[in-house]
Amino acid sequence: MIELEKLVRKNILALEPYTCAREEYSGNEGIFLDANENPYGQLNRYPDPKQKLLKQKLSELKNIDLENIFLGNASDEIIDLLIRIFCNPGKDKILVFTPTYGMYKVAAAINDVEIIEMPLTKQFQPDLQNLPASFFGKTNCCKIAFFCSPNNPTGNILEIPDWFISSFTGIVVVDEAYIDFCKQKSFIGKIANHQNLVVLQTFSKSWGLAAARVGMAFSNQKIVALLNKVKPPYNISTPNQLAAIEALENVESFTIRLVELLEEKDRLLNELLSIPYIKKVFPSDANFFLVEVTNAEKIYSDLLKAGIVVRNRSSVVKNCLRISVGTREQNLLLIEKLKNL
Ligand SMILES: Cc1ncc(COP(=O)(O)O)c(C=O)c1O
Known part of the structure; x- marks a missing residue:
């Protein structure tokens, strides 16, 4: 069994997150004089930092508890947050299977995190059997393995066996940005069985909302709590939350x-x-x-x-x-x- 706390950067574990005064008040109506907003205007109020309504709708659609959902300023923000939570700059590494989506590498470079690139096979599959044993030990410094499935740019579903997720001593991220376009079942159903699994999806592709920048992460409550702790408080604007809610109301x-x-x-x-x-x-x-x-x-x-x-x-x-x-x-x-x- 993986000990999540041991994978998290110490400064993140110790972090006191920013809190908003309005989080202590649950009503929608009130005299809001807490956030130095302007009382006039149409977009004058800060957005809901917890995106409650949007998560509620997603929870129903995906049949998953609210506590297992995190929403980001699209998947790109979530990729960056995951690297920041788990990878010590200049020390830890991430693993990707190439060719793949370019932002894993960019986000790693921004965070001064080394990237290990394992080439996909001729059939564009990860060669997991031949990964060095060091990825599975206690001294594994590779904190996150990113799988993009269906993979960009090759377009195919990757085979990610359960044995790998169970034995890899780091976080396994399955980026399902394109999952709605195929019949493959999402890995969301596996998050209850794997403490180290994070599934990413996005409103940018099948939902046609790339401009709204809304991305989803599904994982266990501990990882969701860490993401919430590190994210900027108002990471998804009100118009963008509303755009995603409207889409979910028109399935x-x-x-x-x-x-x-x-x-x-x-x-x-x-x-x-x-x-x-x-x-x-x-x-x-x-x-x-x-x-x-x-x-x-x-x-x-x-x-x-x-x-x-x-x-x-x-x-x-x-x-x-x-x-x-x-x-x-x-x-x-x-x-x-x-x-x-
Ligand atoms: C595999 C993959 N993940 C994530 C993204 C980024 O999605 P978002 O718009 O949610 O940041 C893309 C965009 O092309 C992608 O191909």
Whole structure:
């Protein structure tokens, strides 16, 4: 059994978090003279620091207790908070499986935390059997292992076996930013069995709310409490909380849009496969495709000139572009352009 407190930085354990006076008052109506706000204006009040209503709705949708939910200024903030909570700068390390989402590396570098990059196999799977034994011992200085599943930019679900989560002597983060686009079951169901597991999801992808910057972490109460302790008190603005609440009140339209997008994804795949210079479209469990072409640099810049922006991922997977699924109209324009290059 992992001892969480031993993994946490000492200064974080000792930290006295900032408290807001309004947390001591539970009513919505009152004469609020506690926070030096301006009494006039539409957005004059600080947001709910605990995001109670949004968490309530999420708790119902995800069938998980409120105490197991943390909300961040999107996943990127949560990635940074986790590194700050568990990794001593200049001493501890994190583990990632490459190619993967770039922010793990950036957040680690900002915090002066070394990153160990293990390459995914040819099938884009983590080679966990061959990890050095030192990752599983008491002296493991690798505090967090980040798994991105479905993985960005490869698009596939990663195999993360229970034995690994049980035996890794650090925190296991499963970033499920793209989980709603596939049939794979979320790891949320496993948090009760693993004290060291954190599952990340986001409103930025399937919910279509990238501008609102709302990210979710699901974990045991201790890790959620640590995240709450370290976060800035008002990390999600009122308009952004309301945008997420509104989305959760319209799950039906979310589902309709999701089905539409997935149908569009199938259509786009077929079209991409018909283009001669596209050598491979990697199987995708997400809302994008990793596409191997004959000359990624040229195709990327030709598309750019036509006002079509895709992501050139050649630096991490040879000659590959990452293409998000757009609307029918956008995809048709993309295909038309690709066919005429
Ligand atoms: C795997 C993965 N995680 C997290 C994020 C960031 O999401 P957010 O908008 O919630 O910060 C992205 C964005 O592209 C992503 O690909």
